[in-house]
Amino acid sequence: MKVWRINTRTQKLVIDDMPTSWERLGGRGLIARILLDEVNPLCDPLGPENKLIFAPGLLVGHRLSSCDRISIGGKSPLTGGVKEANAGGRTGLQITHLGSSTIILEDQPEDLGLNVIYLSPSECKFEDASHLAGKGVYETSALLVEEYGTNVAIALIGPAGEMKLKAAGIQNLDQDRVPSRIAARGGLGAVMGSKRIKALVIDSSEGDPPTILDLDGFRKAQKAYNKALLDHPQTKVYADYGTAAMARMCHIFGALPTRNFSDGNFEGLEEISAETMRDQLLERGGESNTTHACMAGCAIRCSNVYADGKGKGIVSPLEYETIGLMGSNLEINNLEDIARLNWEANDLGLDSIELGAALAVAADGSKMEFGNTSQALDLINEIRAGSPDGMIIGNGVVSAGKAYQIERVPAVKGQAMSAYDPRAIKGTGITYATSPQGADHTSGLTIRAKIDHLNPNIQADVSRKAQINAAGYDTLGVCAFAGFGFGATPETIPALLNARYGWEVPGDILQKLGRETLILERKFNLGAGFGKDDDRIPEWMTREKLPPHNAVFNVPDEDLDKVFDWVDKDDK
Amino acid sequence: MKVEVHLHATLRLENEESGGQIITVDLPEGSSIKNLLEQLAIDIDPVHMLFVLNGRTSGLDQILKHGDVLNLMTAVSGG
Numbered sequence: 137m138k139v140w141r142i143n144t145r146t147q148k149l150v151i152d153d154m155p156t157s158w159e160r161l162g163g164r165g166l167i168a169r170i171l172l173d174e175v176n177p178l179c180d181p182l183g184p185e186n187k188l189i190f191a192p193g194l195l196v197g198h199r200l201s202s203c204d205r206i207s208i209g210g211k212s213p214l215t216g217g218v219k220e221a222n223a224g225g226r227t228g229l230q231i232t233h234l235g236s237s238t239i240i241l242e243d244q245p246e247d248l249g250l251n252v253i254y255l256s257p258s259e260c261k262f263e264d265a266s267h268l269a270g271k272g273v274y275e276t277s278a279l280l281v282e283e284y285g286t287n288v289a290i291a292l293i294g295p296a297g298e299m300k301l302k303a304a305g306i307q308n309l310d311q312d313r314v315p316s317r318i319a320a321r322g323g324l325g326a327v328m329g330s331k332r333i334k335a336l337v338i339d340s341s342e343g344d345p346p347t348i349l350d351l352d353g354f355r356k357a358q359k360a361y362n363k364a365l366l367d368h369p370q371t372k373v374y375a376d377y378g379t380a381a382m383a384r385m386c387h388i389f390g391a392l393p394t395r396n397f398s399d400g401n402f403e404g405l406e407e408i409s410a411e412t413m414r415d416q417l418l419e420r421g422g423e424s425n426t427t428h429a430c431m432a433g434c435a436i437r438c439s440n441v442y443a444d445g446k447g448k449g450i451v452s453p454l455e456y457e458t459i460g461l462m463g464s465n466l467e468i469n470n471l472e473d474i475a476r477l478n479w480e481a482n483d484l485g486l487d488s489i490e491l492g493a494a495l496a497v498a499a500d501g502s503k504m505e506f507g508n509t510s511q512a513l514d515l516i517n518e519i520r521a522g523s524p525d526g527m528i529i530g531n532g533v534v535s536a537g538k539a540y541q542i543e544r545v546p547a548v549k550g551q552a553m554s555a556y557d558p559r560a561i562k563g564t565g566i567t568y569a570t571s572p573q574g575a576d577h578t579s580g581l582t583i584r585a586k587i588d589h590l591n592p593n594i595q596a597d598v599s600r601k602a603q604i605n606a607a608g609y610d611t612l613g614v615c616a617f618a619g620f621g622f623g624a625t626p627e628t629i630p631a632l633l634n635a636r637y638g639w640e641v642p643g644d645i646l647q648k649l650g651r652e653t654l655i656l657e658r659k660f661n662l663g664a665g666f667g668k669d670d671d672r673i674p675e676w677m678t679r680e681k682l683p684p685h686n687a688v689f690n691v692p693d694e695d696l697d698k699v700f701d702w703v704d705k706d707d708k
Numbered sequence: 709m710k711v712e713v714h715l716h717a718t719l720r721l722e723n724e725e726s727g728g729q730i731i732t733v734d735l736p737e738g739s740s741i742k743n744l745l746e747q748l749a750i751d752i753d754p755v756h757m758l759f760v761l762n763g764r765t766s767g768l769d770q771i772l773k774h775g776d777v778l779n780l781m782t783a784v785s786g787g
């Protein structure tokens with residue numbers, strides 16, 4: 137198992153053996169371990185001490201359905217703490233086929249040039265990318281595919297990353313070479329921009345998949361897992377409706393962010409629902425696609441291609457979080473408008489959650505009218521132009537709140553909440569409050585739990601369990617939706633790991649990895665200066681009532697503090 | 709008694725092509741959500757479903773009353 141270290145100042149690659157303490161980690165867990173071992177938690181996230189880590193999860197590399205995700209991490213310029221963001225697409229798979237377990241971009245150049253890093257199993261070269269400076273993600277990726285061929289994987293940034301905006305993410309090509317698989321959250325695109333890297337191009341065509349020590353054992357576990365995944369009714373929901381099916385569900389619970397988190401119900405719900413989207417796409421045909429795989433071999437196929445009335449594709453995918461944050465949260469009740477906003481966010485290389493949240497705060501501050509798509513587009517164009525308003529919004533929701541003097545800022549640890557209002561889904565609120573990642577839709581959602589989401593006193597255990605599982609899956613490189621298959625066949629997780637690596641891991645390895653990851657992340661954040669006060673939902677949400685349930689966030693502080701009390705115990 | 713039932717995403721009545729209907733169901737007094745599911749003959753294991761009665765999470769044995777609004781969905785998450 138090898139670590140590929142690339143120094144962005146000297147432009148040299150050094151390949152080392154994995155330290156023993158890193159070997160049984162991948163993805164999110166490995167990122168936390170590396171940050172803790174090698175990055176000063178008090179460093180400037182955009183300075184030379186920070187590292188940008190690409191870490192495929194432990195099960196990545198074999199086209200196992202929904203298990204080839206790439207985790208990207210570093211110290212977050214948005215939160216100031218630990219950050220992992222993950223994405224589908226090709227990047228994870230191809231890194232493993234290079235023969236690398238993780239790629240670490242270190243240091244930063246003194247000059248302001250821009251580079252592309254090309255990696256193959258036998259080569260690492262830096263190439264001048266000044267011709268790509270300022271170019272959008274779509275144009276850049278098309279030029280890079282033209283130059284390097286159709287088989288490469290690419291992780292790249294847009295103008296937002298080059299401008300080091302804190303809402304900038306890192307995009308990855310999907311299996312159709314569309315660059316929309318974004319490791320969105322926490323400003324990692326700005327870290328890549330600070331190292332003056334426009335794109336990482338990975339060509340593993342001469343590489344090999346990682347060795348599986350017990351192929352029969354692996355195939356047997358794979359078969360059981362695949363069957364469970366395909367048999368699960370949720371898989372069909374994702375295939376037919378995608379994550380957008382969440383819009384109605386969240387509305388029903390009174391938790392759909394509407395007009396900057398001032399309402400939990402949206403009068404335009406039907407127009408932005410998955411049911412409407414499906415009807416539109418089936419009717420429009422052309423490039424429309426209701427079901428699409430972001431990774432080769434995925435059996436769930438939750439992705440889609442959203443096309444206009446003439447069947448011309450606008451964006452792929454159009455997902456729930458974007459529909460929530462750039463739709464109802466901006467009072468925009470038209471999927472086509474949301475798709476166009478989503479395209480702009482993608483092209484700039486911005487997290488659509490952070491951007492949607494920041495635009496809604498800007499609307500509260502009278503910089504645009506709610507429901508006005510063209511004004512939202514104008515503000516996004518301000519980002520492209522690098523104007524002061526553009527910088528304010530492109531640096532995220534907290535930046536927008538400060539500049540426009542708005543108290544109603546939906547964020548924890550500096551990061552915008554995803555599309556579940558924590559006053560109505562209180563377990564998810566606990567996750568937002570206490571996750572080392574900040575308010576994050578990948579850190580442990582609780583909406584699927586069969587509990588009363590409005591009862592503040594029964595949520596802490598649910599959130600803790602969800603957070604541990606999410607951290608475990610993100611360490612394995614497993615898509616959250618594959619959890620339906622693994623949930624029905626939990627024995628396949630240790631079986632796959634044991635077959636691949638020759639280990640003898642325990643039956644609860646998923647939770648063990650999750651707990652280990654969270655312990656490491658909490659430790660890094662402690663070093664970065666985080667404390668109990670940072671594990672809180674913004675105060676205004678404890679006062680301002682959310683219709684229709686008139687709910688406030690009233691989970692006791694003691695419950696928030698007990699979510700991770702076992703970490704401190706484990707640590708002693 | 710009459711209960712308004714909202715069906716979401718893949719949940720649909722037999723012989724219907726599109727999901728997401730709203731229907732009114734006539735039930736005997738004292739019927740539970742379980743009774744309603746039997747009457748509708750929905751072909752999904754209730755274990756994978758969420759029942760939201762008048763905006764709150766509910767259970768299979770919950771007794772319904774006239775005018776209730778019940779949302780039936782298979783639970784998804786994320787995006």
